[in-house]
Amino acid sequence: MTEKTNLESLYNSNLKPKLSKLDKERIQVAGKVKKFIAISIIPIAISFYLTLTIGNELPLLAGIGLCVWFYFAKINPFWQAYRTKFKEQVIKEIITFIDNRFSYSPTKKMSLSEFKKSGIFLMGVDRYRGDDYIEGKIDSTHVEFSEVHAEYRTRDSKGRTSYHTIFKGLLFSADFNKHFNVKTYVLTDVAEKMFGFLGTKLQKMNKWRGELVKLEDVEFEKEFAIYSGDQIESRYILSPSLMERILSFKQKTKKRIQMSFVDSRLYVTVPYRKNLFEPKLFGDIVDFKNIEEYHNDLNLVLDLIKTLKLNTRIWSKK
Amino acid sequence: MNNILWVAIGLAVVFAIMYNSLINKKNQVENAFGGMDAQLKKRYDLIPNLVKSVKGYMEHEAKTLTEITTLRTKALSGNVSDDDKVALDNALTSKLGGIMVAVENYPDLKASENFNQLQRSLNEVEEQISASRRAYNATITSYNNSVEMFPTNLLAGMLNMQRKNVFEIPETQRENVDVGDLLNN
Numbered sequence: 468m469t470e471k472t473n474l475e476s477l478y479n480s481n482l483k484p485k486l487s488k489l490d491k492e493r494i495q496v497a498g499k500v501k502k503f504i505a506i507s508i509i510p511i512a513i514s515f516y517l518t519l520t521i522g523n524e525l526p527l528l529a530g531i532g533l534c535v536w537f538y539f540a541k542i543n544p545f546w547q548a549y550r551t552k553f554k555e556q557v558i559k560e561i562i563t564f565i566d567n568r569f570s571y572s573p574t575k576k577m578s579l580s581e582f583k584k585s586g587i588f589l590m591g592v593d594r595y596r597g598d599d600y601i602e603g604k605i606d607s608t609h610v611e612f613s614e615v616h617a618e619y620r621t622r623d624s625k626g627r628t629s630y631h632t633i634f635k636g637l638l639f640s641a642d643f644n645k646h647f648n649v650k651t652y653v654l655t656d657v658a659e660k661m662f663g664f665l666g667t668k669l670q671k672m673n674k675w676r677g678e679l680v681k682l683e684d685v686e687f688e689k690e691f692a693i694y695s696g697d698q699i700e701s702r703y704i705l706s707p708s709l710m711e712r713i714l715s716f717k718q719k720t721k722k723r724i725q726m727s728f729v730d731s732r733l734y735v736t737v738p739y740r741k742n743l744f745e746p747k748l749f750g751d752i753v754d755f756k757n758i759e760e761y762h763n764d765l766n767l768v769l770d771l772i773k774t775l776k777l778n779t780r781i782w783s784k785k
Numbered sequence: 786m787n788n789i790l791w792v793a794i795g796l797a798v799v800f801a802i803m804y805n806s807l808i809n810k811k812n813q814v815e816n817a818f819g820g821m822d823a824q825l826k827k828r829y830d831l832i833p834n835l836v837k838s839v840k841g842y843m844e845h846e847a848k849t850l851t852e853i854t855t856l857r858t859k860a861l862s863g864n865v866s867d868d869d870k871v872a873l874d875n876a877l878t879s880k881l882g883g884i885m886v887a888v889e890n891y892p893d894l895k896a897s898e899n900f901n902q903l904q905r906s907l908n909e910v911e912e913q914i915s916a917s918r919r920a921y922n923a924t925i926t927s928y929n930n931s932v933e934m935f936p937t938n939l940l941a942g943m944l945n946m947q948r949k950n951v952f953e954i955p956e957t958q959r960e961n962v963d964v965g966d967l968l969n970n
Binding site: 645646680681682683698699700701702703706781782783 | 817820824904905906908909912913915916917919920922923927
């Protein structure tokens with residue numbers, strides 16, 4: 468039986484009945500949200516009218532504030548309850564199906580200190596959120612990852628603050644199969660292009676990362692810029708076979724992944740625009756295609772151990 | 786008159802930059818060779834222990850083990866030219882590789898915890914040596930680029946700096962390397 472047929476039988480025997488039940492709850496919650504939107508037009512309209520008559524924005528702000536309060540107090544709890552149930556019943560099953568040595572905590576996230584330790588993103592973080600934390604030990608390799616969203620804050624001339632994304636996606640950390648002392652970074656140059664005027668600032672930061680390392684694999688060099696504190700140790704870590712495997716992983720994900728090797732651990736960041744592992748509110752959730760998508764997203768990262776052969780322990784690190 | 790002065794200063798600056806860059810690359814090559822030397826020494830340190838652990842079990846490999854010991858002694862004897870160092874390294878890589886493959890025929894040895902540890906250390910040293918060879922080659926490539934590409938090649942010619950050979954990285958060779966010449970030198 469292939470992986471897909473196994474997943475299908477899990478779906479049919481276990482997930483589909485749960486999904487059908489959850490779908491009923493979803494419809495209820497969706498209904499509440501739709502009603503809320505429809506009804507809140509009234510107080511918004513009233514406060515808008517008052518604002519125009521009085522000439523002061525206070526009523527409009529009050530009206531909006533009231534609606535927002537009402538949403539978070541009365542509507543949001545239902546959405547959160549549905550979401551939690553979905554994660555506990557469906558996402559957890561898929562993770563256990565992939566490998567029951569993994570544990571899942573939907574509200575936990577990779578710590579900010581781990582994010583900083585990876586050294587992949589050097590900007591100061593002003594706001595840090597995340598969820599869907601998965602952890603496990605597969606043979607000799609300890610692995611943990613979660614969704615994270617790190618942002619920095621700017622204040623414009625009028626004093627208004629706004630937040631901008633430093634990184635949004637998956638942060639993954641695993642035990643690496645070799646001992647090493649220096650830090651090595653495998654980065655895509657894209658970050659500097661994205662950050663424009665900060666680009667030159669970042670290049671100076673990159674000097675802090677160590678020397679530029681030029682490796683022999685032409686394809687690898689095209690995709691990544693490698694920095695390290697030691698020319699030999701970086702090549703000890705990035706053997707020709709590992710470079711090939713990293714490339715094939717990058718091609719599988721089709722994302723701008725970045726990596727770092729710090730403290731005998733491997734860190735990988737995979738950017739995602741969408742929020743992963745979230746149930747839909749509007750739209751059917753029962754279809755098998757949804758389950759396939761969750762499974763593929765999860766498998767991509769959880770497979771990293773196999774893809775990068777992290778369980779090959781033939782050197783001094785056991 | 787002033788213009789000529791500025792042009793002269795400009796040329797002098799360019800000259801200085803090119804000169805420094807060539808010297809820098811030459812020194813990096815030496816530095817990288819030194820790094821490789823350090824890794825090779827680590828391997829030489831492991832050899833006596835390996836030979837001792839394995840000799841009791843591997844009767845058929847006795848000749849290879851002796852060769853390995855002799856190669857090591859030669860490498861550590863001092864007065865070894867850089868080219869000889871490279872040749873000795875290649876020979877040892879091949880011989881050690883042969884032993885590690887032959888181990889498959891001795892299940893008792895394979896099961897031994899002591900040998901396992903040794904094998905891990907050896908694997909690690911071999912990977913480090915491989916990494917240092919690659920790092921050395923990178924410096925050679927960078928140096929050769931400067932020596933051969935315009936305009937630094939003009940200056941390199943004047944300084945009589947010549948192209949260096951890239952280190953050929955041997956795959957674990959299964960054929961027997963003829964060490965006769967090396968041992969008789």
